[in-house]
Amino acid sequence: ELKVEQNPLFLSMQEGKNYTIYCNYSTTSDRLYWYRQDPGKSLESLFVLLSNGAVKQEGRLMASLDTKARLSTLHITAAVHDLSATYFCALIQGAQKLVFGQGTRLTINP
Amino acid sequence: DVKVTQSSRYLVKRTGEKVFLECVQDMDHENMFWYRQDPGLGLRLIYFSYDVKMKEKGDIPEGYSVSREKKERFSLILESASTNQTSMYLCASSLSSWGNYGYTFGSGTRLTVV
Numbered sequence: 001e002l003k004v005e006q007n008p009l010f011l012s013m014q015e016g017k018n019y020t021i022y023c024n025y026s027t028t029s030d031r032l033y034w035y036r037q038d039p040g041k042s043l044e045s046l047f048v049l050l051s052n053g054a055v056k057q058e059g060r061l062m063a064s065l066d067t068k069a070r071l072s073t074l075h076i077t078a079a080v081h082d083l084s085a086t087y088f089c090a091l092i093q094g095a096q097k098l099v100f101g102q103g104t105r106l107t108i109n110p
Numbered sequence: 111d112v113k114v115t116q117s118s119r120y121l122v123k124r125t126g127e128k129v130f131l132e133c134v135q136d137m138d139h140e141n142m143f144w145y146r147q148d149p150g151l152g153l154r155l156i157y158f159s160y161d162v163k164m165k166e167k168g169d170i171p172e173g174y175s176v177s178r179e180k181k182e183r184f185s186l187i188l189e190s191a192s193t194n195q196t197s198m199y200l201c202a203s204s205l206s207s208w209g210n211y212g213y214t215f216g217s218g219t220r221l222t223v224v
Contacts, residue, residue: 009150033212042200042215043153088152090212096141096160096204097168098213100153 133201
């Protein structure tokens with residue numbers, strides 16, 4: 001059974017700093033997704049990572065995948081307040097299901 | 111853009127009531143899903159459907175049922191609501207081929223059972 005664990009679960013940081021969210025998973029999977037959720041809102045897709053060594057970047061966010069270590073990271077560079085949100089990683093199990101991590105609540109303070 | 115619409119943003123129901131949560135998507139997606147979201151637990155799959163009149167149990171189906179009579183509509187039913195079903199419920203849809211974005215989510219229904 002696929003299990004997905006994120007850490008940290010809560011992260012408070014200052015604007016301008018760099019930090020990384022980690023996503024570990026227990027079994028192989030074809031795809032890994034990162035989602036963002038703003039308070040009271042739905043989930044928005046950020047990245048999909050398909051293969052070992054894949055790296056995707058959008059603005060101040062960069063996601064990478066190491067399938068051998070069963071690890072994905074979401075790196076935040078020079079954080080700004082607008083990036084405050086909850087971030088989820090998720091992986092495919094079987095043909096149709098996405099299994100989610102617990103989420104990381106990120107708060108960026110001025 | 112695909113839109114997934116959930117009929118209610120907020121609901122308050124009494125213990126023992128039968129509750130219907132409705133979800134409609136407008137882009138002919140084959141797959142539809144119901145998740146519940148609770149703090150510290152992430153999203154947990156309740157039921158999913160990959161075709162009309164087809165349904166599969168997810169990880170936490172107890173106390174719930176679903177209905178998919180038309181491709182665009184997937185309903186979640188709480189047969190007899192209980193306080194431990196107070197949660198945020200998220201509907202999602204996807205193509206069978208997955209594409210690059212996985213699921214498209216609705217805006218969620220926050221259900222409170224009193």
